[in-house]
Amino acid sequence: MARIIKKDILNSGVVSMEIEAPRIAAKAKAGHFVMIRVDEHGERFPLTIADSNKATGTIRVIFQVVGGSTIKLNRLHAKDEVRDIVGPLGMPVHHENIKHAIVIGGGVGCAIAYPHAKALKQQQAKVSFIAGFRNKDLFILEEEIRQIADQPYFTTDDGSAYRKGFVTDVLKEILEKENDVDLVIAIGPLLMMKAVANVTRTFNIKTVVSLNPIMIDGTGMCGGCRVKIGDEYKFACVDGPEFDGHLVDFDELFLRNSAYVQQEKHLCKLLEEDKQ
């Protein structure tokens, strides 16, 4: 059991939770994730660690309420407990001697991109942060991003705030203008990460993406999270979930992530009925 210390609603669909997990907090690095099971009947699902604090022994997760398990997790409040939490899992990519990194977050992906920006900043790298949202109501971490980034950029798909357009529009402009960029980290929807990888490929800049395949155990046992990286399959849980964006088969992952769409809809419906 792990106690929820604090819960914040970041926007209509995105929730932040601080969870007491001292052993995980002591080890967590940017890019690590945890597996959570909300209750005895729940499924196990991965959430990336958005922040961690060794002193308080807590980790922070930020998630979008999109499916059965996140609906269930969102029903819990401060002082409640999640049944199981295990981590920190995954193999974060370690970056060294970076001059200028562009960190890109799409929607709730900003929550996972943010710790990377923080880590890079601590290593004295210059950080440009491009945060993209569908509209102005979905903004999260705007202040934090402004504080950490040397060059913060914000976009909305519909133009309801800041610049209208996609993160790739800004990315292209920066890359055309500045030639010191030696790393791009992109975390967000698969289509966004794919688009980013396509842009940076032409500029030949190292690009790291964080993948979110379906997982059961998160410790290398089930192989459900296998993703095609170049010519071979890798397990996102033990080999990733961060990979070279230029080698990822995004199309296959996109299909694989849709495997349980029907079952998920059914579960969400049951949970809705249950609430009423």
Added chain:
Amino acid sequence: MIQPLKTPMPLADAEVRNKDFSEVALGYTFEDAINEANRCLQCLHKPCVASCPVNVDIPKFILAVKENRMDDALSIIHQTNCFPSICGRVCPQEVQCESTCVMTKRYQAVAIGRLERYVGDHAKLRIDVKPLNQSKKVAVVGSGPSGLACAYDCAKAGYAVTVFEAWHDVGGVLRYGIPEFRLPKATVDKEIDVLRQLGVEFECNVVIGRTIECAELFEMGYKAVFLGTGAGLPTFMNIEGEGSIGVFSANEFLTRVNFMKAGQPTYDTPLLTGKRVVVVGGGNVAMDAARCAKRLGYQTTIVYRRSLNELPARQEEVEHAMEEKVEFELLAAPLKIVADAQGRVTSILCQRMQLTEPGADGRCKVVPTSEAPFELETDTVIVAIGTSPNPILIRSTKELKTGKWGTINVDLNQQTSIDHVYAGGDAVTGAATVIEALGAGKKAAASIIEYFTKEHAG
């Protein structure tokens, strides 16, 4: 007059049992057990004991059964094996203890496994609970068969033990792998509970190599570490289409069904809906996966590249699968998995194979025939062709020497390349049996106890 054949094991009706997960082999009655115990000749050289990986004093416990001293029988088994109800169900006795039974010279072997199960299920265990030595603590990594066996022997010798488990529940392969109809989870719980009564502590949701590093266990005060991390990493075929929706490793399928209870109405873990399942492979895991799929209502076919005689699964499991109407497509090797535009499996393309004449080593090779490939319609493919050791702990523990396939190197005392770190089970041998893992765990426990005793004397 000696009864030539084993006293039959009562089985649930095949057409009933292939629709639910209740246990297939129902277990001996008291009369069955006495009757079978009477078949043991109590021979003096007892070859069965030597061919048991943990050397249970088989004739002695059978004699106790014969004399209706069931609790004594259980104590005798427990001297070397703490899991009679589990081993009685899942050990391949036909290639171990029963294979050397004197009775096999003319008749069928004594049904040692069935008797062991009877004793484990029905007798009452006398547990001698005493306070454990907290200054000599043992950390056991992984709560599968090898870890449990090591923990049991260390605790019985008086040392405090903590078992760390990565999953949210204990038992390892006994929990996530072997299905309920072959090994009821209540049986697993009951035998693990004996360890709890002895004072063994279990900590779930801890991944050694991530949550806690191996070296940190010593800083935490543990004086010896046993690694029983298993062979969890599934192997795939590396053929086209393996990334399609509906292709599972046997591990994933069994974990969903057995461990996460996918498909049961009140549990959230989903299962794909479909009509047909093809299981690739011929081992016990393949049989387990196929029989689970059958019970979930799928038309199920096992695809195996060799013939019936070469199936590596226990004969009993193959027979049970056949009785339950699992179909077998033998001498067939998958070439490609075909999927539709949504990426969902529609069929599997196979090559017809044939066996060659036996070579100098007596083994037949399997080679493709000239026949054109054939297609089996299916919406699910379960790959059950093996596993390799879990990489997490190995990658994070650089000093740990490993073999070619990622298995942990140990010496004859189960000692690894790191002082006071021992290992056993599938993490050392690659995929093997429950009882072999138990044996390795026990051997490691003996080494740990010897180290503690020597240190004390010195």
